[in-house]
Amino acid sequence: MQADELIRKVVAFADDHGAGGDPFPVGAGGMTLVRQRRPTLIxxxxxxxxxxxxxxxxxxxxxxxxxxxxGAMQSLIVGLDLPAQARVVRASQAEPYVALAIPLDMALIRELALELDRPGKTSLAARAVASGRADAAIVDAMRRLFELAEMPEAGKVLLPLILREIHYWLLTAEHGAILRQISEQDSHAARIAKVIAGIRRNIAASLRVDDLAGEAGMSVSAFHAHFKDITGTSPLQFQKQLRLMEARRLLQAEKLSVSRAAFQVGYESATQFSREYARHFGLPPRADKANEPAQAAF
Known part of the structure; x- marks a missing residue:
């Protein structure tokens, strides 16, 4: 199937099911789709x-x-949990932004890496987010995964095989460096991933970069440099962004008060929280609370 035919089928599915700018479940392997008809703000x-x-x-x-x-016929690999900002820059009624996505199974990535002598090219730096050309093999595998939504019986047998195939192609892709490095137990990326998991689990905890560096088994200077190379930001800025995103979810989805949301993500001063919240989101928390809950997108 050519790319144009896959686009036609995905757009038809979106039309039939009312899918729009938020991720819409397709029904196989956690696949979701987004169809956005106009560019968005950041x-x-x-x-x-x-x-x-x-x-x-x-x-x-x-x-x-x-x-x-x-852009079109490119793929994005995100190897770590991390806060970011995004925007759709090219979309229209005639040619909307259309994308398919699946969650990555990092345990499967590590399992596959053990079976490969040389998982893939290593010329690119390991960045938490990387894009590259989507070759015919990965496009075909995603097509077959998409079509399983209409073949539930076949999916019982084929779903794990197709997901395994997709993870293999990503692990060996040139822009899959982050996946290859995370799969190596003692790599810099694997150590940073471990630290990030701890930051997410203990989002309200006070952090010292010295302690994080010790957890990663690195000097402070090396830890800070590797963390910023991989995530694009410093450890403390990373935590601050996570805290603000979680606070926004607590305000909008769980309807917590501003002071309670601030305390729950680790702020001791509601005034400082409101100031940093407004700087990050463009609105003070009390005004932003009435907005619709933000959803993950791709």
Missing amino acids: YPIVYQPIFCLVLQGEKQTYLGSNTVRF
């Missing part, structure tokens, strides 16, 4: 490990000083 997002195949249109993701662009 919005905050917390990524989790995910693979996104862009079929049409173009998007940008911002991680600190790093900007990642990905």
Whole structure:
């Protein structure tokens, strides 16, 4: 099937099911789709490990000083949990932004890496978010995964095989360096991933970079440099962004008060929280509380 035919089928599915700018479940392997008919303003997002195949249109993701662009027939690999900002930059009624995505199974990535002598090219630096050309093999595998939504009986047998195939192609892709490095137990990326998991679990905890560096088994200077290379930001700025994103979820989805949300994510001063919240989101928390809950997107 050519890319144009896959785009037609995905757009038809979106039309039939009323899918729009928020991720819409397709029904196989956690696959979701997004169809956006116009460019968007920059919005905050917390990524989790995910693979996104862009079929049409173009998007940008911002991680600190790093900007990642990905457009038609390109794929995006996100190897870590991290806060970022994003926007759709190319979309229209005639040619909407269309993308398919699946969550990444990092345990499967590590399992596959053990079976490969040389998982893939290593010329690119390991960045938490990377884009690259989607070759025919990965497009075909995503097509077959998409079509399983209409073949539940076949899915019982084929779903794990297709997901395994997709993870293999990503692990060996040139822009899959972050996946290869995370799969190496003692790599810098694996150590940073471990620290990030701890930051997310204990989002309200006070952090000292010395302690984080010790947990990663690195000097403070090496830890700070590797953390920023991979995530695009410093450890403390990373935590601050996570805290603000979680506070926004607590305000909008769980309807907590501003002071309670601030305390729950680790702020001792509601005034400082409100100031940093407004700087990050463009609105003070009390005004932003009435908005619709932000959803993850790709």
